Amino acid sequence: MTAVELRLSSLLLREHYGEIVERVGTFLIRTGAQPLRVIVSETGTSTDQVKKALCVLLQHGLVTYQMHKRGFVEYCTQCDRCLRILRFPRYIYTAKTLYGDAGELIVEELLLNGKMTLSAAVRKVADRLTESMEDGKSMEYGEVMATFSQLADTHFVQRCPGLSDTGDTPSTEGRRPPAPTLVINEKEMFTIPKVTLIGRGKRRRSSDDDEGATQSKRPKRDPVVVEDDAIYWQINMDRFHQHFRDQAIISAVSNKMDQTSSEIVRTMLRMSEITTSSNAPYTQPLSSNEIFRSLPTGYNISKQVLDQYLTLLSDDPLPFVGRSGDSGGGTFVINLHKAIASLATSNLESIVQERFGSRCARIFRLLLRKRHLEQKQVEDFAMIPAKEAKDMLYKMLSVNLVTLQEIPKTPDHAPSRTFYLYAVNPLSSARMLLQRCYKTVANLIDRRQYETKENKRLLEKSQRVEAIIASMQATGAEESQLQEIEEMITTPERQQLDNLKRNVNKLDASEIQVDDTIFILESYINSTMAKIS
Structure with a gap:
């Protein structure tokens, strides 16, 4: 992990889990x-605090553990992650x-807690939905269960692998942890156990009601009958990333062609979203007849069209x-790796154009298509004067967007007898720009924290007034x-608050x-590396 990624990870851990977890992570x-x-000796943190931090990191899947050959846990x-x-x-x-x-709150609760049992997630979501309802209505557990x-x-x-079926956590005392029960196959990872959830969400009781009501008179919860509640569930991030990739492809087709084309591509992706793995180069082959039958009912186009x-x-x-x-x-199939490569290339071209102008973007696109060109060839193909083309190539070369390769005609490497070829390496350019993006996000988080810290007193005052x-x-x-x-x-304070919020x-x-x-x-780099390996 690079220094930029380490800094961003540190900021994210501190913002979401606190200083101690950030220090250990x-x-x-x-x-x-x-x-x-x-960990205890190097971080200068007490053993109890390190244990709690490790429990938080393990709960959220940010840390794994393994047995060392000498018998202690690492x-x-x-x-x-x-x-x-x-x-x-x-x-x-x-x-x-x-x-x-309901789906929003289920995902939010799983992200907040790392992993949860089915009954606990359903109960928590039903309670939150009930509190937001008016007219005294309540959310049935069965409705939330259907969304889950x-x-x-x-x-x-998906079910949590490893510790999911035992509910145990590894020993933080350095002893051998219990053997985890692994999920046997992929089908079971997404299979809901046989559970019976009876009841509905409850509203929070006000403090006055809690003081006036005795323990015996308070209403009891409706029963929740659970046949198998030892299974823990978590978010499947790879599936979300697959959905993001599909939406990017659909949007690109819509911008390049029209809405009908994007709807056809959407149908093809939807038909193969479960059967195609997230790192597959192609979707499953689909016939024209299958695509036609799977089009949305309200989409009236003929088979010929x-x-x-x-x-x-x-x-x-x-x-x-x-x-x-x-x-x-x-x-027909969707070329997933080629589509991601095309989207990444478009991003690279857009970044070059925003940073160096349209003429540099023209040279960059030219090098992507022609692979290797001499400076004179760049000038001729791009139709740019020699001096300007030279300056633009050197600008992009200085920030590693363009590479220069020397091919000598003779062993003495004399400049007069050497070819100098300019080229673009999309993979290295993507890696370099990815690091810049990480740095940008870290700077944005730093700036947001600075703005909040500078206006801390005013924010606390506003919260007190709102509570009153x-x-x-x-x-x-x-x-x-x-x-x-x-x-x-x-x-003036209200104007300052508005500026801060904006x-x-x-x-x-x-x-x-x-x-x-x-x-x-990231998707382009991962797909390219998978293809190389």
Whole structure:
């Protein structure tokens, strides 16, 4: 892990889990697998605090443990999962878009707790949904259970491997941990156990009601009958990443061609989303007849028009759809690796254009297509004057977006008898820009924390005023009294709060936008390395 990734991981751990967890996690990222006694001595933290921090990291899947050959336990951080914390809001928003409020809260609870049993997640979500309902309505456990089943059927949630079926945690005393019970096959990873959930969500009781009511008179919860409640569930991040990749491909096809083409590609991806692994180079071959039958019911296009669209997509220079056979009216696949490579290249071209201008972007695209060119050839093909082309090539060369290769004609490497070829290495350029994106996100987090720290007193005052107003509204206070409380925050302070809120919202939006680029670049690098290996 690079220094930039270490800094970003440290900031994310501190922001979400606190200073002690961040200290332990950062130490493990920097040094690798370490036993408990070394973590305690090197971090300067008490044994109890280190144990609690390790429990938090283990609960959220950020740390794994293994037995050393000498008989003690070593802990090792999952560096990639630490960086995935940045994508938590996107996971939650995706669940809300696909499965509504219940899906959103299920994913949110699983992310907050790391892993949960089915009954605990359903009960917690039902209680939260009930509190947000009006007219005294309650959310049935069965409705939340149905949404959870949909998430499992589409592989967005899965059983926890390793410790999932025992519910045990490894010993932090250095002794041998209990042997975990592994999930046997992939099918069981997404199978809901036979459970019976009876009841509905409960609202929180106010403090006055709690003081006035005795323990015997308080209503009891409806029973929850669970046949198998020893299974823990977690978020399947790979499935979310597969969904993000599919949405990026659909959006690219829509921008390049039209809405009908994107709907056809969406149908093909939806048909193979469960049967195709997240790192597969192609989707499963689908015949034209199967695609036609699977199109949305309200989408009225004939079979002949569908065949024409599929032919256009497979013949288009954009290598998203490919023809794999002629049976059943023709079979087609989505070229996932080529699509990701095309999206990553588009991101690289866009970054070059924003940073160096349209003429540099023209030279960059030219080098991507022609692979190797001399300076004179670049000038001729790009139709740019020699001096400008030379300056632009040197600018991109100085930031490692362009490489220069020397091919000597003679062994003495004399400049007059040497070819100097410019080229673009997309993989190395993507890695370099990925590190810059990590640095950008870390700077955005630092800036947001700085803004919050500088206005800490004003934020605390605003929270106190809001709490007073909420309590007075609950007791039926008059409008004049509420207005008097609101005036405790002066006009300049209110303007300062508005500016702070606007700045923080911009920083949050920037983080999400940069993460989109990070996801494309990471996917391209991973697919390229998988192809090489």
